[in-house]
Amino acid sequence: MSTATIRDAIASISGTVERLSQLSQDKYSNPYTSLTWPGTIDPENVWFFSPEHVSLHGTRYWDQLDDTAQHRLAFEEAANFFSLNIHGEKLAIEGLATRLYRPDLAEISGYLHHFLDEENKHSIYFGGFCQRYAKVYRSLNVPFGGKLGREIDDLLFFAQVMLFEEHSDWYNVHQAKDSRLDPLAVFINAAHHADESRHLVFNRAIVQAFWDTYRAGWDEATVAGIRAQLAQFLNATWREYYNPDVYATVGFADPWQVAEDAWASPVQRARRRRVSAKCLRFLSKIDLLPEEPTDVF
Template sequence: MTTTPVREEPTDHPVPRDALGVLKDREQVAERLLESSRRHSFDPDTELDWDAPLEEGKWFWPPELVSLYDTPLWKRMSEEQRVELSRHEAAALASLGIWFEIILMQLLTRHIYDKSPTSAHVRYALTEIADECRHSMMFARMIEKGGAPTYRVRPLHHNKARLLKSISTTPGSFTATLLGEEILDWMQRLTFPDERVQPLVRGVTRIHVIEEARHVRYAREELRRQMVSCPRWEAELTRIMSGEAARVFSISFVNPEVYTNVGLDRREAVAQVRASGHRREVMQTGAKRLTDFLDEIGLLRGTGRKLWKKSGLLP
């Protein structure tokens, strides 16, 4: 792949030159992603066996990734209750995934609104939107098959997302895209090869991991490009908005209603999750690849960094 040199940034540009590296050609990146999409895209309706019965005793999420794992409450729970909690948490994560993907689709359409519809960059964005439509339908069908309810994010966070979709900067949109994709992707990479987990859940996560790898590449390349050229005010606003998005994301990652629905004391469960060193390590490990990248391109600074630390995703 050929590359183009980084454009000369203003002397007061917020991102240091040694973090900028070399930008890959936008159209060539998109062409490669389009070719990968042609070779490795899936129709979940036909790819997965939705009629097969769920397997008795199998988990819906790896136990080490269940929020209460290794807490005092977890140690008091029966194996059946632990598996049941995994069923509800898998549904809550799928519900969160649908919410995020609807947000991301709207951010992508905003990004391409003024760009040439014949460019490979726009064609790939439209391809990604089509992927996200299939993923959202796949997650919804998995929730229904598992028999757990759909879990909604808090009304406050739901409405904050309306604001994000309206005022987000372009780099802010791609930061939100990566936040919504990379931590869940890390968890799913542990899930689809795990034979303790329901085959349907493994199939869903496998499809999602393969197709999301392209989405992450697209977002990373464009975010790096945007941080080179955006003005100082936009970079600073992006830092603050991304930190707030990280805080909301970390709160939303486990819906407290799951504890009530499996017969646990909700307050006790939430308190133990917040105090859990294992859970903190899981979330920070899942976010590390992303936070390392954001730090490299100059996004984890000032107030934004403080918000990322408050989210618990950054040590």
């Protein structure tokens, strides 16, 4: 597929990109002055993560916990959620930076600067919370993209960023509206969503541009491999929401078994399907991921 073709595809979304760039300028905020960090917080009596969205909610493990322990688990899940975003944003920043000023992507370079700036800003919020009040949980996930050639790598990178951010934003939207949460948690979720709403528009546009441009030039084995990688990434991303390190921190004796049991819970399977529904509809509509991965839902 010629460079001119992908340039044409990128040019076709230039109006969207220009609008998003202007919105980023208009809505710019300084992470160092937008938030005053509390000196202390109360993780055992105040919610930092909506209890209905905790990974053990709806399982026997949740019912075994008293009120204090449930609050503590929710707090650690907030720290894990913020940690996932730290790791995801690092990978996104790396991938975005390598695509700056590429001739075939010249028309989106301006917005990539905003994207990079906003991802870095988010990490200041997430890292500030984890380093002050909890810890940064490790990530076992695979990097975004791959080493399968520029065309496939571009598609996979932006499709994986899209999947990651769609899920994160679902939690942001719901928790930014949850009056039970500590104001600090509400602020971080709301601030992240304010920028992510633009990223999601861009991600969908750029994923469709790459897919529509390159799909005809790939054989069925290549397409099947791309779909398999996306399904694997979706599984790996969701698995990190069931973090054995979190369960160990709050005192479960067999955290890996807790993670497996929670993953298999019908309540949790239904929640994963609900959270993923919107982005899976998009991927199915453009025929990039036409079937729901059975090992996730």
